[in-house]
Amino acid sequence: MVSSTALLHTCPIAPAPWCHVATGVSVIPAAGRVPGWQCRHKVASMTARKLKIGVVMDPMSSVAYKKDTTLAMLWAASQRGWSLHYLEQEDLYLENGRAMGRMRDLEVYHDPDNFYQLGEVVATPLAELDVILMRKDPPVDEHFLNAVHLLGFAEREGVLVVNPTAALQTCNEKLFAQQFPQCIPPTTVSANDKVLRAFHAEHGNVIFKPLDGMGGSGIFHVAEDGRNLGSVIEQLTLRGTRQIMAQRYVPEISAGDTRILLVDGEPVPFGLARIPSAGETRGNLAAGGRGESRELTDRDYWLIEQVKPVVKSLGLMFVGLDVIGDYITEINVTSPTCVREIDTQRGTDIAGLLMDAIEARLAAQTPA
DSSP states (O other), X not given: XXXXXXXXXXXXXXXXXXXXXXXXEEOOOGGGOOTTOOOOOOSSOSOSSOOEEEEEOSOGGGOOTTTOHHHHHHHHHHHTTOEEEEEOGGGEEEETTEEEEEEEEEEEOSOTTSOEEEEEEEEEEGGGOSEEEEOOOSOOOHHHHHHHHHHHHHHHTTOEEESOHHHHHHOOTTTGGGGOGGGSOSEEEESOHHXXXXXXXXXXXXXXXXXXXXXXXXXXXXOTTOTTXXXXXXXXXXXXXXXXXXXXXXXXXXXXXXXXXXXTTEEOSEEEEXXXXXXXXXXXXXXXXXXXXXXXXXXXXXXXXXXXXXXXXXXXXXXEEEEETTEEEEEEOSSOOOHHHHHHHHOOOHHHHHHHHHHHHHHHHSOO
C-alpha cells in the first residue's frame, strides 16, 4: 500500500491550485469545476506486477519526436518498468483462430537523435500481452477495420485493448457526435446532391467534409454565394456514391478548434485550442494551425457531461472531443492526439494518467 505521506504531492495532471492527490478531491476553481472529478495519478504503481504492453502504430521511423502522443504513452509505460512490444498493422494475423503478432521488443528514450530501439521479430500470441494500445492513425479503412477484428480475438482471450475493438468498429469519429444532437451544430449526412444543396440553401455558410478524413484533409468551406458548391459535392461524394457530412459553419473557429481529452471518461482540465492560420478555416495542426492550451469553460464541462455516460458505457479509455464555440464537431476514438502540446504548456502528464487508468482497469478485472 502507498503511504499517505507518499501521496502528498501536487497532481501532475492538474498543477496547483486545481487538485491534490492527498485528498483525491477536485479543488478546481468554481468556474471550471467538474463535480466528482478526482485525480488518479499515484506516485507509486498500484501493483508490483510488470505489465506487457503491445502497441499497434504507424512505423516508428515516421514518429515526430517533439509532438507524438503515442511516444508519450510509450515513455509513460516504460517509466513504470513495463515492457513494450511493437507491432505494425500488417504484423497482426490469425493462426488456427488465435490472434498472433510478429512482435518486436521496443525500448524508448528521451533523446531526439536516438529515441527508440527495436528488437528482432518474434511470432507471439497476442494473449501473452496484458494491454494493446491501438494507435494506428486513420483513415479507418478496410485495412484498419480488419486489424481491429484481429485484435478482437486477443480481447476475447483477456487482453485489454485501448480503445475497445467494438467501439473502434462502431464509433465513426464524425458520426459518433451525431448521437448528441443537443451538442452539435446543424448537420446533415448524405450522398445526395439535392439533400446537400438544400442544406446549403438553408444555412448559407457550410463546411463539407468526408466521413473518414483526418488532420483537416478534404474539408471545404462553401460560403453563401455557393461558389464551387457543385464541384465540392461531386468530388467529395464521388458523384453521389459516398456519404459525406455538411455542417453549418461555426464562426468561432477563428478562436480555435479545441481538443478536449478524456481519460477513462474524466476530462483533463486543459484543452488545446488549434487556431487556424491566416486565410484558413481549419484549425488542425496538420493543416498549419497553431496550438494554445486553455482552461476548460463551463460550456465545455456541460458538453463533457452530455457524452460521458456513453463514453463510459463503451469502455473508451482515451477520447478526444473537438469543440468549436459551443459545439462538439467530432469525437475522436481511434488515435487522439495533442497530449504533448498540452503537457509542454501546462506541465501535465496526461499519458501517465492514462497508464494509471489502464492499471486500475486491469486491477478491477482481476479476481481478488
